[in-house]
Amino acid sequence: MTRANHPRLAELLAALARREAELESDRRTIAALQAQLEETDRGLAALYADLEQARRSEARLAAIVRSSDDAMFAIGPEGRVETWNPGAERLFGHAAAEIVNRPVDVLLPAEARGRFGALLDRLRRGGRAGHFDGRLRRRDGSPVDVAVTVSAMRGPDGALTGFSAVARDLTERLRMEAELAAARAEREVLADRERIARDLHDMVVQRVFAAGLALQATAGMVRDPRVAARLHDVIAELDATIRELRVAIFDLHTAPRETASLRARILRLAADAADHLGYAPDVTVDGPIDSTVPERVAAHLLAVLREALANVARHAAATAASVTVTAGETLTLEVADNGRGIGRPARSSGLTNMRERAEALGGSFTVTGRPGGGTRLEWRVPLS
Numbered sequence: 001m002t003r004a005n006h007p008r009l010a011e012l013l014a015a016l017a018r019r020e021a022e023l024e025s026d027r028r029t030i031a032a033l034q035a036q037l038e039e040t041d042r043g044l045a046a047l048y049a050d051l052e053q054a055r056r057s058e059a060r061l062a063a064i065v066r067s068s069d070d071a072m073f074a075i076g077p078e079g080r081v082e083t084w085n086p087g088a089e090r091l092f093g094h095a096a097a098e099i100v101n102r103p104v105d106v107l108l109p110a111e112a113r114g115r116f117g118a119l120l121d122r123l124r125r126g127g128r129a130g131h132f133d134g135r136l137r138r139r140d141g142s143p144v145d146v147a148v149t150v151s152a153m154r155g156p157d158g159a160l161t162g163f164s165a166v167a168r169d170l171t172e173r174l175r176m177e178a179e180l181a182a183a184r185a186e187r188e189v190l191a192d193r194e195r196i197a198r199d200l201h202d203m204v205v206q207r208v209f210a211a212g213l214a215l216q217a218t219a220g221m222v223r224d225p226r227v228a229a230r231l232h233d234v235i236a237e238l239d240a241t242i243r244e245l246r247v248a249i250f251d252l253h254t255a256p257r258e259t260a261s262l263r264a265r266i267l268r269l270a271a272d273a274a275d276h277l278g279y280a281p282d283v284t285v286d287g288p289i290d291s292t293v294p295e296r297v298a299a300h301l302l303a304v305l306r307e308a309l310a311n312v313a314r315h316a317a318a319t320a321a322s323v324t325v326t327a328g329e330t331l332t333l334e335v336a337d338n339g340r341g342i343g344r345p346a347r348s349s350g351l352t353n354m355r356e357r358a359e360a361l362g363g364s365f366t367v368t369g370r371p372g373g374g375t376r377l378e379w380r381v382p383l384s
């Protein structure tokens with residue numbers, strides 16, 4: 001049996017071959033489609049991963065903005081607030097719902113509008129970021145000093161989509177800077193006053209005092225009573241000058257604005273004296289001195305303490321000193337040292353000054369040698 005003899009069979013075989021060729025082509029099409037599908041799938045997976053990452057970094061960004069201590073907000077291209085973080089709410093007092101969609105001018109006092117508007121214009125024209133340091137306005141109208149960084153936000157095509165703003169509260173920093181500057185200035189003034197007071201006390205007062213003594217000696221020698229009387233007038237004049245100088249010195253020693261408690265001022269004075277003494281005096285403060293000692297008395301007490309410690313440093317050659325302040329019916333200051341003792345002072349402008357301060361307040365003043373050596377000074381004034 002041959003093909004030729006069986007035309008029906010030959011026909012069938014040919015049909016089969018055609019069918020097979022068709023199937024082969026279908027298989028190729030399917031394979032190609034499958035490959036395409038797989039590629040698309042990979043593409044989709046990559047796209048999904050990208051999106052997921054974008055979503056995550058956006059969430060991270062949102063979390064940063066939300067939790068930031070700084071005020072962060074977005075401003076639309078036309079100048080309306082678009083987003084508002086809790087930091088902005090804390091700083092300016094507006095809740096997000098109140099301020100979103102309102103013009104950013106709400107935050108700007110009249111005098112700041114021009115400058116802020118100019119900054120936005122600069123960014124509109126192509127700037128990247130700029131700074132605005134100044135005073136903005138809170139919800140309740142109160143001013144707040146801030147440093148704001150404004151950045152332009154642009155789409156992929158470079159067109160402006162809005163502005164982001166980060167505002168930092170400068171109140172605390174400005175306050176600290178002002179305090180520092182004031183403290184520096186005050187310190188300079190105080191140092192100056194201290195120096196002038198010291199010069200006055202050490203040089204001027206002593207010289208006038210010495211001139212007075214010399215005149216007194218001369219007055220004893222002149223015969224002419226008119227000349228002697230004239231000399232006594234001059235001596236009296238010199239005494240008055242010394243008294244005035246002492247008042248001036250006392251004023252100079254008084255700090256221009258003292259806010260620390262008396263206890264703190266006593267401790268500070270004693271600590272400062274340690275520089276001259278070479279050792280820290282032992283300080284005891286007893287009784288309610290901060291509530292019972294009026295400022296006027298406190299100023300005298302501190303002046304006496306200052307002079308007493310200066311004397312210990314200059315004259316006593318001591319290795320230890322103690323300061324005791326007791327407040328009750330009377331206010332008592334005792335300064336004792338273990339030095340060479342006081343003997344009979346040749347001059348006494350400082351000691352006289354302390355006595356006068358006690359007497360002016362109706363009190364008393366004593367300086368005595370101590371049995372074991374050293375000097376003990378007691379300054380007492382009534383507290384009524």
Ligand SMILES: Nc1ncnc2c1ncn2[C@@H]1O[C@H](COP(=O)(O)OP(=O)(O)O)[C@@H](O)[C@H]1O
Pocket residue numbers: 311312314315316317337339340341342343345346347348349350351352375
């Ligand atoms: N703590 C002391 N120890 C020893 N001598 C003292 C002490 N305090 C004062 N003096 C003596 O008393 C004198 C008078 O003191 P003061 O009136 O303060 O004058 P100044 O200190 O200017 O000499 C001093 O020159 C010194 O000789």
Ligand SMILES: [Mg+2]
Pocket residue numbers: 307310311350351
């Ligand atoms: Mg003295």
